[in-house]
Amino acid sequence: MEKHFQILIIGGGTGGIMVAAQLKNKQPDLSIAIIEPSEKHYYQPAFTLVGAGTYKMQHTIREEASLIPSGVEWIKDKATILRPEENKVETEKYGNIGYDYLIVAAGLVYDLSLIAGLEEALAKGVVCSNYIDPEYTWKCLQDFKGGNAIFTQPTTPIKCGGAPQKIMYLAADYFKRKRLDKKTNVVFATPGSVIFDVKVIAETLMKVIHRYNVHFKPFYAPVKIDPEKKIAYFQNIAPDENKCVVNEGNVLGERIQGQSVIEIPVDFLHLAPRRLRPNL
Numbered sequence: 001m002e003k004h005f006q007i008l009i010i011g012g013g014t015g016g017i018m019v020a021a022q023l024k025n026k027q028p029d030l031s032i033a034i035i036e037p038s039e040k041h042y043y044q045p046a047f048t049l050v051g052a053g054t055y056k057m058q059h060t061i062r063e064e065a066s067l068i069p070s071g072v073e074w075i076k077d078k079a080t081i082l083r084p085e086e087n088k089v090e091t092e093k094y095g096n097i098g099y100d101y102l103i104v105a106a107g108l109v110y111d112l113s114l115i116a117g118l119e120e121a122l123a124k125g126v127v128c129s130n131y132i133d134p135e136y137t138w139k140c141l142q143d144f145k146g147g148n149a150i151f152t153q154p155t156t157p158i159k160c161g162g163a164p165q166k167i168m169y170l171a172a173d174y175f176k177r178k179r180l181d182k183k184t185n186v187v188f189a190t191p192g193s194v195i196f197d198v199k200v201i202a203e204t205l206m207k208v209i210h211r212y213n214v215h216f217k218p219f220y221a222p223v224k225i226d227p228e229k230k231i232a233y234f235q236n237i238a239p240d241e242n243k244c245v246v247n248e249g250n251v252l253g254e255r256i257q258g259q260s261v262i263e264i265p266v267d268f269l270h271l272a273p274r275r276l277r278p279n280l
């Protein structure tokens, strides 16, 4: 017989588990199920620390079974088709599962093809990303010997909008401790106009940016990577507001190509891929 739940949740990540726990707390007799194929749960906020070498990847991983709230059924399967007109979700192994209310918490898909050259650059190890492999970020930081260390923010909202800059602060501190800071240009390139859009936080962050001598580059949207030449390309998305994009002395070796594309040679590049769509 087909299973049916009052609440059916697709995805047993942080979102799915938290919503199940809160509903169960509020109303213990609710029948709730979570569809989640993975036996492992990854605590992604700690990926930033893994990338900076201050936390072990294995500590971010928990058994999914240990996190499913008590009284909630775990359907270890993948949702494949939504049938909202019948209040059903089709799964790979267990067929249809019925619900009164459906919660979709399946995470996001990154589309690497939205930045030209990114897939190739990742394959060649020219780029690292805490969103893909934080242990590799840490390896790249340890291998870095000085030069341009570039951290970028994508042009779409992503999970944890602050993560691209958090790794930059930790890396800047690491370079200082390794005495690499004098021969390193740390760059934070963002399509945004400010470092953070809450004024009081932005003011504090700008003090940190100055303390670590970070080159803050607003209106820089990452668009392309040339993994052979090790060059990152940025579209200056507000040329009228930001005419003077090249720093005095041009210590970064920036070049302006055509109307508003800026090239920067990279010795270290951290990138957060653009988000495509929900994971279903």
Ligand SMILES: Cc1cc2nc3c(=O)[nH]c(=O)nc-3n(C[C@H](O)[C@H](O)[C@H](O)COP(=O)(O)OP(=O)(O)OC[C@H]3O[C@@H](n4cnc5c(N)ncnc54)[C@H](O)[C@@H]3O)c2cc1C
Residues within 6 Å of the ligand: 010, 011, 012, 013, 014, 015, 016, 035, 036, 037, 038, 043, 044, 045, 046, 047, 048, 077, 078, 079, 080, 105, 106, 107, 108, 130, 131, 159, 160, 163, 279, 280
């Ligand atoms: C590097 C990094 C740093 C971060 N730092 C912070 C931070 O400091 N603070 C903060 O609040 N947040 C932070 N976040 C964001 C936070 O981790 C996410 O917002 C959170 O994990 C999102 O939870 P979620 O449940 O929506 O998605 P996910 O955690 O991605 O979970 C989605 C789940 O859905 C499952 N799933 C996918 N497809 C299907 C399917 N078809 N059927 C069934 N299940 C499916 C997956 O297996 C997965 O378990 C960070 C994220 C990253 C990557």
